Amino acid sequence: xxxxxxxxxxxxxxxxGESAALNAAKHNKRAAVIEERPMVGGGCTHRGTIPSKxxxxxxxxxxxxNTGRLFREIGHSRQIPYPTALSVxxxxxxxxxxxxxxxxxxxxxxxxxxxxxxxDDHTLAxxxxxxxxxxxxxxxxxxxxxxxxxxxxxxxFTHPRVYDSDTILDLKxxxxxxxxxxxxxxxxxxxxxxxGLGIKVELINSFDYLLAFLDDEISVALxxxxxxxxxxVRHREEYERVEATESGISLHLKSGKKLRxxxxxxxxxxxxxxxxxxxxxxxxxxxxxGQLRVNRQYQxxxxxxxxxxxxxxxxxxxxxxxxxxxxxxxxxxxxETVRYVDDVPTGIYTIPEISxxxxxxxxxxxxxxxxxxxxxxxxxxxxxxISGEDVxxxxxxxxxDTLKLLGIHCFGAExxxxxxxxxxxxxxxxxxxxxxxxxxxxxxxxxxxxAYRIAALNGLNRLTGS
Ligand SMILES: Cc1cc2nc3c(=O)[nH]c(=O)nc-3n(C[C@H](O)[C@H](O)[C@H](O)COP(=O)(O)OP(=O)(O)OC[C@H]3O[C@@H](n4cnc5c(N)ncnc54)[C@H](O)[C@@H]3O)c2cc1C
Numbered sequence: 001x002x003x004x005x006x007x008x009x010x011x012x013x014x015x016x017g018e019s020a021a022l023n024a025a026k027h028n029k030r031a032a033v034i035e036e037r038p039m040v041g042g043g044c045t046h047r048g049t050i051p052s053k054x055x056x057x058x059x060x061x062x063x064x065x066n067t068g069r070l071f072r073e074i075g076h077s078r079q080i081p082y083p084t085a086l087s088v089x090x091x092x093x094x095x096x097x098x099x100x101x102x103x104x105x106x107x108x109x110x111x112x113x114x115x116x117x118x119x120d121d122h123t124l125a126x127x128x129x130x131x132x133x134x135x136x137x138x139x140x141x142x143x144x145x146x147x148x149x150x151x152x153x154x155x156x157f158t159h160p161r162v163y164d165s166d167t168i169l170d171l172k173x174x175x176x177x178x179x180x181x182x183x184x185x186x187x188x189x190x191x192x193x194x195x196g197l198g199i200k201v202e203l204i205n206s207f208d209y210l211l212a213f214l215d216d217e218i219s220v221a222l223x224x225x226x227x228x229x230x231x232x233v234r235h236r237e238e239y240e241r242v243e244a245t246e247s248g249i250s251l252h253l254k255s256g257k258k259l260r261x262x263x264x265x266x267x268x269x270x271x272x273x274x275x276x277x278x279x280x281x282x283x284x285x286x287x288x289x290g291q292l293r294v295n296r297q298y299q300x301x302x303x304x305x306x307x308x309x310x311x312x313x314x315x316x317x318x319x320x321x322x323x324x325x326x327x328x329x330x331x332x333x334x335x336e337t338v339r340y341v342d343d344v345p346t347g348i349y350t351i352p353e354i355s356x357x358x359x360x361x362x363x364x365x366x367x368x369x370x371x372x373x374x375x376x377x378x379x380x381x382x383x384x385x386i387s388g389e390d391v392x393x394x395x396x397x398x399x400x401d402t403l404k405l406l407g408i409h410c411f412g413a414e415x416x417x418x419x420x421x422x423x424x425x426x427x428x429x430x431x432x433x434x435x436x437x438x439x440x441x442x443x444x445x446x447x448x449x450x451a452y453r454i455a456a457l458n459g460l461n462r463l464t465g466s
Contacts, residue, residue, distance in 0.1 A: 014042020
């Protein structure tokens with residue numbers, strides 16, 4: 001009979017690791033978490049979701065102040081330096097770390113601060129900041145080590161004008177013009193943030209459209225609003241080389257263009273954090289993106305080693321990571337059926353924000369699924385008019401015969417919140433998933449959620465031709 005220090009040892013204290021450890025502990029398993037940063041919370045709390053969303057909130061407040069009619073009367077338009085806007089994130093990070101540290105303490109989860117690497121399939125070496133290594137044994141492991149920005153070798157990230165999404169949080173001044181290479185979710189979010197601060201932005205996209213996985217209409221709206229905020233969006237461009245000097249950055253594109261700026265933010269891809277884990281010791285190998293393959297139970301090819309969160313790739317979202325961690329811990333304690341997370345809403349915190357669930361118009365058309373569309377524009381809602389947040393739209397795609405909801409796409413204020421109303425209805429099996437819900441239910445007034453009723457009526461009117 002083997003003896004172990006723990007039933008489950010989780011490597012990484014981001015959302016996926018935290019939820020795995022909590023789930024195990026709540027079910028009376030001996031759980032431990034290994035974290036190489038000095039504080040818990042993961043990349044999510046320290047470099048990703050939390051600081052970027054806190055920064056965005058500060059920028060949104062500034063934009064409201066500068067564009068609101070009321071504020072215009074009491075003062076001139078203001079600008080705030082980037083480091084000042086960023087400073088609001090520090091307080092939020094502290095609160096998150098404090099709260100999450102308590103979760104571990106309250107649930108009897110032991111924390112080991114240090115870098116973990118496998119010795120064999122039941123032993124982990126944990127090397128602390130003081131250089132001391134301790135050996136810990138567990139029955140099962142959950143790899144929840146997250147990801148980091150991908151850094152091409154030909155770009156010098158030690159140059160003070162070159163940043164990625166981690167190091168941009170260390171920028172100590174306000175650039176006049178920033179070049180953002182990579183127009184994925186992170187690139188688009190930072191383009192909104194910097195332009196909201198009054199900084200000139202060039203956003204370089206290698207593809208034909210922004211965030212091509214979105215419904216076309218939403219992607220076009222994002223493009224329009226970024227341009228409206230002053231962002232220069234360049235599609236179908238690829239970099240050839242980056243020239244960083246004391247006086248500025250030049251980004252040479254394959255098309256022959258040369259873009260100049262004060263700083264470069266590189267947002268082109270991410271790499272799984274697997275290189276320090278000594279994976280061969282447990283018979284595993286990461287792919288060329290540093291990611292691990294898992295089955296629908298979150299098991300790697302070594303059955304007592306699970307992997308969750310960014311380290312397994314798509315969807316690489318904190319939202320999904322929480323659910324994946326819980327599922328992996330449940331399998332580890334013997335539960336046979338768990339939720340495999342393959343159905344997640346999109347939440348994109350550009351300004352204005354975007355959210356969607358279900359199919360896009362393009363996907364439905366390509367699959368030859370007939371659909372009808374109902375739209376509500378936020379400018380036509382009382383709440384939008386009152387709050388001044390009148391940019392945006394809610395669009396419902398539904399089956400013209402059964403009225404089943406097929407997709408919901410939202411752009412504008414509170415999109416990431418109100419999407420969940422539609423998601424809840426879409427989740428119903430059979431007749432419960434119906435557009436009729438929105439016209440047979442009374443919505444608070446005035447609310448942004450009321451857009452569902454307006455969109456549903458619009459869609460039904462389209463069916464009857466009225
Ligand atoms: C700029 C930005 C904005 C984002 N915005 C959103 C958003 O709005 N919504 C959303 O849902 N998602 C967002 N994400 C994605 C989200 O942050 C990640 O999906 C999430 O952090 C993944 O969680 P995780 O638990 O897999 O890993 P992480 O949060 O990265 O945590 C992994 C932890 O493992 C530790 N670790 C790594 N290797 C070792 C080792 N060998 N030993 C010990 N510890 C180790 C790391 O130090 C880290 O603390 C954003 C990401 C970025 C970069």
